[in-house]
Amino acid sequence: MVKLDHVVKVFDDADHxxxxxxxxxxxxxxxxGEFLTILGPSGCGKTTTLRMIAGFERCTQGYIYIDGEDVxxxxxxxxxxxxxxxxxxxxxxxxIYDNIAFGLNLKKVPKAEVDKRVKEMLKMVQLEGMEKRxxxxxxxxQKQRVAIARAIINKPKVLLLxxxxxxxxxxxxxxxxxxxxxxxxxxxxxxxxxxxDQEEALTMSNRxxxxxxxxxxxxxxxxxxxxxxATKFVADFIGETNIFDAKIKGYESGQVKVTIEDGQDVIxxxxxxxxxxxxxxxxxxxxxxxxxxxxxxxxxFKAKYKEKIYIGxxxxxxxxxxxxxxxxxxxxxxxxxNLSDSSGELYITWNPENAVVIRE
Amino acid sequence: xxxxxKNMEPPPGKKGKLNxxxxxxxGLITLAPISLWMLAFFIVPIIIIVVVxxxxxxxxGTIDYxxxxxxxxRAFDLNYLKILGNSLWISLLTTLxxxxxxYPFAYFIARASKKYRSILLMLIILPFWTNSLIRTYAWxxxxxxxxxxxxxxMNWNIIKEPIQMLYxxxxxLVGMLYTMFPFMVLPLYSTIEKLDFSLLEAAADLGANPRKxxxxxxxxxxxxxxxxxxxxxxxxxxxxFFIPDLMGGSKITLISNLxxxxxxxxxxxxxxxxxxxxVMLLMFxxxxxxxxxxxxxxxxxxx
Numbered sequence: 234m235v236k237l238d239h240v241v242k243v244f245d246d247a248d249h250x251x252x253x254x255x256x257x258x259x260x261x262x263x264x265x266g267e268f269l270t271i272l273g274p275s276g277c278g279k280t281t282t283l284r285m286i287a288g289f290e291r292c293t294q295g296y297i298y299i300d301g302e303d304v305x306x307x308x309x310x311x312x313x314x315x316x317x318x319x320x321x322x323x324x325x326x327x328x329i330y331d332n333i334a335f336g337l338n339l340k341k342v343p344k345a346e347v348d349k350r351v352k353e354m355l356k357m358v359q360l361e362g363m364e365k366r367x368x369x370x371x372x373x374x375q376k377q378r379v380a381i382a383r384a385i386i387n388k389p390k391v392l393l394l395x396x397x398x399x400x401x402x403x404x405x406x407x408x409x410x411x412x413x414x415x416x417x418x419x420x421x422x423x424x425x426x427x428x429x430d431q432e433e434a435l436t437m438s439n440r441x442x443x444x445x446x447x448x449x450x451x452x453x454x455x456x457x458x459x460x461x462x463a464t465k466f467v468a469d470f471i472g473e474t475n476i477f478d479a480k481i482k483g484y485e486s487g488q489v490k491v492t493i494e495d496g497q498d499v500i501x502x503x504x505x506x507x508x509x510x511x512x513x514x515x516x517x518x519x520x521x522x523x524x525x526x527x528x529x530x531x532x533x534f535k536a537k538y539k540e541k542i543y544i545g546x547x548x549x550x551x552x553x554x555x556x557x558x559x560x561x562x563x564x565x566x567x568x569x570x571n572l573s574d575s576s577g578e579l580y581i582t583w584n585p586e587n588a589v590v591i592r593e
Numbered sequence: 594x595x596x597x598x599k600n601m602e603p604p605p606g607k608k609g610k611l612n613x614x615x616x617x618x619x620g621l622i623t624l625a626p627i628s629l630w631m632l633a634f635f636i637v638p639i640i641i642i643v644v645v646x647x648x649x650x651x652x653x654g655t656i657d658y659x660x661x662x663x664x665x666x667r668a669f670d671l672n673y674l675k676i677l678g679n680s681l682w683i684s685l686l687t688t689l690x691x692x693x694x695x696y697p698f699a700y701f702i703a704r705a706s707k708k709y710r711s712i713l714l715m716l717i718i719l720p721f722w723t724n725s726l727i728r729t730y731a732w733x734x735x736x737x738x739x740x741x742x743x744x745x746x747m748n749w750n751i752i753k754e755p756i757q758m759l760y761x762x763x764x765x766l767v768g769m770l771y772t773m774f775p776f777m778v779l780p781l782y783s784t785i786e787k788l789d790f791s792l793l794e795a796a797a798d799l800g801a802n803p804r805k806x807x808x809x810x811x812x813x814x815x816x817x818x819x820x821x822x823x824x825x826x827x828x829x830x831x832x833x834f835f836i837p838d839l840m841g842g843s844k845i846t847l848i849s850n851l852x853x854x855x856x857x858x859x860x861x862x863x864x865x866x867x868x869x870x871x872v873m874l875l876m877f878x879x880x881x882x883x884x885x886x887x888x889x890x891x892x893x894x895x896x
Contacts, residue, residue, distance in 0.1 A: 288797075289797075308802075309794065309797040310799075314798075315798055318794070320791055322794065324795070324810060325814070326813045326814055335799050339801050
């Protein structure tokens, strides 16, 4: 539905840094009816990418296709996409009704049909009876709904959402996440959603595209991103994880023997070919277990108990390697280990499949 | 608003009363200088003008304080009405020209990068550092029959005979436009600068081409700047007398010249006062209409 082909954006006007590539050669394909989230820290180029799809920014290099058509040099009003802005950007001089009807009125849709569709939209976003109000009279959540209604009434091929929930409070945000997701399933419109909130990305998306420094780090389903992070950045950015730098010692029957920071040997299950003599791997805290002795097929290393942190639904146990590097282990509440400083040497074990080899 | 007032209400009892009277006297002290100023230099002169406008002129040109309406009656003479109409027309034209040239200019400054914005604004304000009378003389040097423009056009053989540019209605318009231009640009700039440009993106996103975006979003949202700019140009233009005097010559008499002449040449203060009062009332009505157009008064940029 939307295809980015080696897109580059360099800002060269006086208000930006000279020759700084905000988006640096990204290629991405978004399927019809998909909910794709572009996730990344601020300044990673995610909003610029979205603005290029909408047409507010022209790409310096590369091409953008919407529905098979090259739109790279087309103005925003010629593209079949609509945007929900971070600041909502509701027209302050128009009533809610006129805001929502804006797109249809421009297309000279007959008044009766405009009226019917605006009413439908108001019902859909649960704002019936509000049509005469002005934007300044609405709460943040209501403005948000108007912004969404104003965009989807035009039946766009793709809806672009630029951190639309950023200004809402935590509770409303959760509620809107669910509503947006349902809306997307109901309408079947392709959603491209930009956020810096990883939880939002994980709960709402079909696929997540993680960006950093103007480049795409990884594209995948939420569980791929979480369970199989491709790069150190992704592993670190999404959730909590333990990252180890190791040297390769030797290969035997599909397994790799590596030496971690404090000199211990650890067995890794390697499906990805490694072409260097060093390797980086990550294990999620909830995949680690503390045992008095390792089971036969487990990978393990030895560590010392440091402290325990009570979270509520889970308990975090921090252990340290011989060189002082902390490792976090997470256990559901109730399955807690009875440990103390005198517990001595512990075996930290995991199923070899759960350790993920990642790129730098 | 309501809650603020409630919070400010002093608690009951002695202490409250003390606070209240202290606040009141504080208010009086801070308002006193401006009140005295307005009384001495605005209210008293207006009262004098009103009184004089209902008085008679003696043969030697002094004022005879006996009540008459003849000054106002004379003002409705067809010749004077023509002058008034012409003045309104020139002011309206000046305002429209200022708007047509000023809007794109203000928009350009507001959208220029921050680096250049202050320089561009400076260029608008810079002419104010020179006396406007001197700047008007400069225009006269340019436009005269033997002036710079005519001389060069003849030297380059573009024209055979000098063009009469000075002492025409066009010259008056040029002078007015030049003098009043900053008063249009500055309020326009300040509203356009405050305009949230994401609204323009939203309009484009919803399918509005640049023309539609301008008509449906930019223009309505900068209406207050347009109205206050027009007001700031229209009202003083009606009162500017030295530009029509210097650049219009004897052919063009506007209401401002007429009033000036009543005081300085004809020594007919009562008639001059009556004309002043009529112009003032007219402006008052026009300002009312303007503010009505702008929705409410507090939305205007400069009022």
